[in-house]
Amino acid sequence: MRRLQRIWNSDVGYSFxxxxxxxxxxxxxxLCVFSAVFAGWVAPHNPFDLATLDLADxxxxxxxxxxGSAKFVLGTDDQGRDILSALMYGARISLAVGFASVIxxxxxxxxxxxxxxxxxxxxxxxxxxxxxxxxxFPAILVALLIAGVGRAVFPNAPDNLALGVLIVSITxxxxxxxxxxxxxxxxxxxxxxxxxxxxxxxxTSLRIMRRHVLPNVMGPVLVLATIQVATAIITEAxxxxxxxxxxxxxxxxGTLIRIGNDYLFSGEWWITIFPGLMLIIIAxxxxxxxxxxxxxxxxxxx
Amino acid sequence: xxxxxxxxxxxxxxxxxxDRQSDTMPAAAEPLLRVKDLVVEFPTRAGTLRALxxxxxxxxxxxxxxxxxxxxAGKSLTGAAIIGLLEPPGRIAGGExxxxxxxxxxxxxxxxxxxxxxxxxxIFQDPLTSLNPLYSIxxxxxxxxxxxxxxxxxAARARxxxxxQDTGIPAAEQRIDHYPHQFxxxxxxxxxxxxxxxxxxxxxxADEPTTALDVSIQAQIIALLKKVCKDRGAAVMLIxxxxxxIAETCDRVAVMYAGRIxxxxxxxxxxxxxxxxxxxxxxxxxxxxxxxxxxxxxxxxAMPRLNAIPxxxxxxxxxxHSMDRCGRxxxxxxxxxxxxxxxxxxxxxxxx
Amino acid sequence: MALVQANDLAxxxxxxxxxxxxxxxxxxxxxxxxxxxxxxxxxxGKTLALVGESGCGKSTVARLLVGLYEPTRGSFxxxxxxxxxxxxxxxxxxxxxRIQMIFxxxxxxxxxxxxxxxxxxxxLTEHGLITDKTALRTRVEELLESVxxxAQDRVKYPHQFxxxxxxxxxIARALATQPEFLVCDEPTSxxxxxxxxxxxxxxxxxxxxxxxxxxxxxxxxAVVRHVSDQVGVMYLGRLVELANKQELFANPRHPxxxxxxxxxxxxxxxxxxxxxxxxEVPNPLSPPTGCAFHPRxxxxxxxCHDERPKMQMIAGVRIACHAVEENRI
Numbered sequence: 001m002r003r004l005q006r007i008w009n010s011d012v013g014y015s016f017x018x019x020x021x022x023x024x025x026x027x028x029x030x031l032c033v034f035s036a037v038f039a040g041w042v043a044p045h046n047p048f049d050l051a052t053l054d055l056a057d058x059x060x061x062x063x064x065x066x067x068g069s070a071k072f073v074l075g076t077d078d079q080g081r082d083i084l085s086a087l088m089y090g091a092r093i094s095l096a097v098g099f100a101s102v103i104x105x106x107x108x109x110x111x112x113x114x115x116x117x118x119x120x121x122x123x124x125x126x127x128x129x130x131x132x133x134x135x136x137f138p139a140i141l142v143a144l145l146i147a148g149v150g151r152a153v154f155p156n157a158p159d160n161l162a163l164g165v166l167i168v169s170i171t172x173x174x175x176x177x178x179x180x181x182x183x184x185x186x187x188x189x190x191x192x193x194x195x196x197x198x199x200x201x202x203x204t205s206l207r208i209m210r211r212h213v214l215p216n217v218m219g220p221v222l223v224l225a226t227i228q229v230a231t232a233i234i235t236e237a238x239x240x241x242x243x244x245x246x247x248x249x250x251x252x253x254g255t256l257i258r259i260g261n262d263y264l265f266s267g268e269w270w271i272t273i274f275p276g277l278m279l280i281i282i283a284x285x286x287x288x289x290x291x292x293x294x295x296x297x298x299x300x301x302x
Numbered sequence: 303x304x305x306x307x308x309x310x311x312x313x314x315x316x317x318x319x320x321d322r323q324s325d326t327m328p329a330a331a332e333p334l335l336r337v338k339d340l341v342v343e344f345p346t347r348a349g350t351l352r353a354l355x356x357x358x359x360x361x362x363x364x365x366x367x368x369x370x371x372x373x374x375a376g377k378s379l380t381g382a383a384i385i386g387l388l389e390p391p392g393r394i395a396g397g398e399x400x401x402x403x404x405x406x407x408x409x410x411x412x413x414x415x416x417x418x419x420x421x422x423x424x425i426f427q428d429p430l431t432s433l434n435p436l437y438s439i440x441x442x443x444x445x446x447x448x449x450x451x452x453x454x455x456x457a458a459r460a461r462x463x464x465x466x467q468d469t470g471i472p473a474a475e476q477r478i479d480h481y482p483h484q485f486x487x488x489x490x491x492x493x494x495x496x497x498x499x500x501x502x503x504x505x506x507x508a509d510e511p512t513t514a515l516d517v518s519i520q521a522q523i524i525a526l527l528k529k530v531c532k533d534r535g536a537a538v539m540l541i542x543x544x545x546x547x548i549a550e551t552c553d554r555v556a557v558m559y560a561g562r563i564x565x566x567x568x569x570x571x572x573x574x575x576x577x578x579x580x581x582x583x584x585x586x587x588x589x590x591x592x593x594x595x596x597x598x599x600x601x602x603x604a605m606p607r608l609n610a611i612p613x614x615x616x617x618x619x620x621x622x623h624s625m626d627r628c629g630r631x632x633x634x635x636x637x638x639x640x641x642x643x644x645x646x647x648x649x650x651x652x653x654x
Numbered sequence: 655m656a657l658v659q660a661n662d663l664a665x666x667x668x669x670x671x672x673x674x675x676x677x678x679x680x681x682x683x684x685x686x687x688x689x690x691x692x693x694x695x696x697x698x699g700k701t702l703a704l705v706g707e708s709g710c711g712k713s714t715v716a717r718l719l720v721g722l723y724e725p726t727r728g729s730f731x732x733x734x735x736x737x738x739x740x741x742x743x744x745x746x747x748x749x750x751x752r753i754q755m756i757f758x759x760x761x762x763x764x765x766x767x768x769x770x771x772x773x774x775x776x777x778l779t780e781h782g783l784i785t786d787k788t789a790l791r792t793r794v795e796e797l798l799e800s801v802x803x804x805a806q807d808r809v810k811y812p813h814q815f816x817x818x819x820x821x822x823x824x825i826a827r828a829l830a831t832q833p834e835f836l837v838c839d840e841p842t843s844x845x846x847x848x849x850x851x852x853x854x855x856x857x858x859x860x861x862x863x864x865x866x867x868x869x870x871x872x873x874x875x876a877v878v879r880h881v882s883d884q885v886g887v888m889y890l891g892r893l894v895e896l897a898n899k900q901e902l903f904a905n906p907r908h909p910x911x912x913x914x915x916x917x918x919x920x921x922x923x924x925x926x927x928x929x930x931x932x933x934e935v936p937n938p939l940s941p942p943t944g945c946a947f948h949p950r951x952x953x954x955x956x957x958c959h960d961e962r963p964k965m966q967m968i969a970g971v972r973i974a975c976h977a978v979e980e981n982r983i
Contacts, residue, residue, distance in 0.1 A: 192762040192763075193757040193758070193759055193762045193763035194762060194763055194764055194765040196717075196722060196755075196757065197755065197757060197763055197824075197827070198776070199722060200720045200721070200722065200750065200753075200754065200755045201750060201754075201776060201777045201780055201781075201831075202746065202747045202750040202780055202781070203776070203780055212765055212768075215765075215767040216765070216766065216767055
């Protein structure tokens with residue numbers, strides 16, 4: 001409790017309280033996350049329960065247009081699924097993939113960065129070359145490759161595995177920027193006297209890395225991670241749009257966009273536009289939050 | 303008693319004893335720089351902080367005034383305010399700065415730009431960052447000269463070489479085209495001095511010019527600064543925390559504490575007979591290379607933070623002579639023999 | 655027998671350009687001889703001060719003694735045993751209990767994310783000296799009070815303290831394991847004068863009470879005069895003069911010592927003409943031949959140019975200078 005108070009009263013907390021953009025973005029992001037997490041309770045329908053679907057409800061427009069019904073506020077898609085509910089469930093998949101891949105990237109990237117920065121020498125050289133190699137692949141290409149290989153190896157894979165493959169493929173290219181940033185900060189901290197003092201006391205290198213250096217290099221990582229959540233979600237959407245992402249039975253926002261794409265020119269615009277809007281809102285609010293965080297943390301870092 | 307008398311007061315008739323030996327300007331000589339009741343404030347989210355609280359002092363033409371104080375006392379800020387390089391959100395909130403009879407604290411950016419360099423030169427602490435690493439020093443010198451003086455490129459170059467020779471750079475004709483990284487620390491500081499003198503300013507503000515240098519180089523740079531300024535009749539405002547440097551270079555010294563001047567007077571008087579308890583404590587706390595002492599005198603406590611300056615005299619909580627009045631009224635600079643000290647101990651009406 | 659004995663300590667750093675560059679440009683390996691043969695002893699309970707300007711290697715000597723570096727030559731005996739051999743062995747941790755260090759920068763020597771209690775308590779937990787939480791807390795409070803801070807300060811973060819107070823916390827941390835030998839690397843250089851006085855007084859007081867032995871590194875000869883018993887003057891990685899404090903200040907023999915004492919701006923002895931110093935410290939990567947000081951020395955002769963002077967005992971003072979040895983000055 002005291003820690004939360006300290007954060008609220010700190011310079012960063014003050015910066016947050018006085019920035020309408022940051023507070024607005026945080027609110028929106030929280031709303032999206034909330035509705036995604038509690039989709040089961042919040043959503044008016046369950047669009048993936050085949051028993052409740054009725055083809056007669058298919059392709060209904062949003063409620064404010066003629067022919068629409070209040071039962072399906074944002075309309076329905078070709079299978080009679082409520083778009084609003086599909087948005088919530090879809091956001092759930094997108095956010096889950098986004099957060100999971102970022103968390104994994106952070107763990108791998110920070111670990112590699114710490115090792116490279118602290119140990120130096122050939123460890124540093126080897127890890128940095130690995131980073132260079134990973135960076136030379138475009139993320140989408142890597143994801144396509146892994147997804148394709150995954151499908152070939154596990155043709156009848158359950159949905160969870162497909163999501164797992166998706167998360168892995170986004171992580172594989174995402175960890176590099178954390179490694180680089182952390183490596184730079186670690187090299188700076190390594191020469192600081194509190195690290196030398198710990199060495200003089202006899203603390204092992206591993207403990208120094210974990211207990212002394214790590215808390216001091218996490219600042220920029222936090223900023224990067226926040227912004228990368230948005231990137232990860234968009235990457236996931238792209239992959240799903242291309243058909244190698246989330247499976248159609250548990251569609252993410254990207255899948256919904258793809259599904260709706262086919263109906264765009266027949267006039268049923270709501271099937272693709274609303275998922276698209278939701279994607280933009282999530283990505284934008286997370287991005288704005290990340291921007292604010294970078295500025296709030298920056299002068300303190302100096 | 304070697305009170306270094308600067309030319310002006312040596313000529314002035316000994317009107318009253320206080321006049322000749324004091325640090326107040328004889329009415330005849332117009333001070334080069336007059337700072338009167340200067341206030342510098344920093345608006346922060348916790349309220350407005352007064353970093354400089356009614357500072358007043360004069361610098362006579364050709365005089366070397368030392369400004370000494372510990373961190374947070376405001377000496378660098380005073381220099382920055384005079385040059386007009388206060389970092390926002392800091393701003394001058396009161397008082398005036400008058401250079402050669404002209405007010406300079408309220409000038410706009412463009413007007414101040416003409417003053418800087420031409421009439422006021424600046425030397426900063428770190429020679430590494432004072433010079434642009436991408437341009438040769440000749441280029442930087444010539445640029446400064448031509449900005450302020452109407453000269454052709456050739457004439458400016460000749461003048462730049464002359465300046466480098468004056469500041470003791472060997473082989474100036476070749477080295478003028480070298481880049482800053484090709485010079486050592488001491489050499490770079492000489493180049494910075496040359497840059498500061500390039501447009502023949504009347505006043506040089508030097509902020510810790512020798513702190514980043516080795517001891518043996520320090521001595522060279524101090525000697526150089528004294529010589530070139532004396533040759534050109536330029537006054538120097540030397541800001542530093544090193545009393546040894548002050549003792550060897552300055553004519554008068556101002557001791558600052560918590561944004562105020564605690565004492566100001568001829569340098570040897572302040573060092574040997576300090577009138578303000580803080581100056582006395584400071585002089586006693588400095589380890590002296592000429593004598594052995596068991597324990598250094600220490601002033602208990604610490605300089606108050608800007609948001610916690612006590613009422614009345616800022617030093618009173620730490621002062622052994624503090625009286626009732628000290629906690630209520632802030633003392634002005636009062637005459638205390640040859641110096642002036644902001645301390646009620648020297649009030650003409652007996653202490654309460 | 656002296657508690658601390660350094661014999662011909664030397665440390666060289668390989669600052670060569672990367673291997674590929676060396677092969678292509680055919681440049682040889684570049685070695686920086688930061689410390690080039692330094693020998694001294696410190697008796698228990700005494701203070702040896704090492705002074706010199708930048709690049710003289712005094713900080714490297716400090717780091718050699720606490721085991722942050724391993725010497726490329728020479729040895730350092732602590733309490734009769736070879737310290738570096740011990741540092742590598744299993745008994746290394748024990749040795750680190752007895753030797754501790756205080757650093758120059760009060761802002762970088764404390765981890766900004768740790769509370770003071772953890773900072774001071776770390777050596778205790780690391781060495782397993784105190785495991786019980788309450789006992790640890792009591793000991794930390796004791797240490798804080800011994801350096802003039804309050805017991806409640808243990809829950810605060812470093813940024814809530816001033817420079818002088820942080821330096822005291824560093825001292826408290828160094829004293830946690832009850833060491834016998836403290837290496838102090840310019841502990842007051844970053845502090846204001848009045849704060850410096852406080853910290854130096856505390857250090858002297860602790861030395862008296864706890865019988866500590868100090869190696870005090872500084873560039874400030876006035877401070878050195880105040881704290882030391884013996885003074886060693888270093889120049890470009892070599893010791894040029896080593897003498898008792900009184901002797902060194904009253905009667906400096908080596909030309910560099912004389913120059914240094916002469917060059918310091920003095921508060922009280924003023925108006926006196928000084929011979930300004932010539933030249934600057936040469937690049938440590940390419941030190942002069944023979945005596946490192948000879949290019950700047952007014953008494954240098956050919957022998958000084960060719961032959962490196964050995965450290966000799968002359969009139970009770972250890973000095974490495976041909977001119978002194980030959981009685982020329």
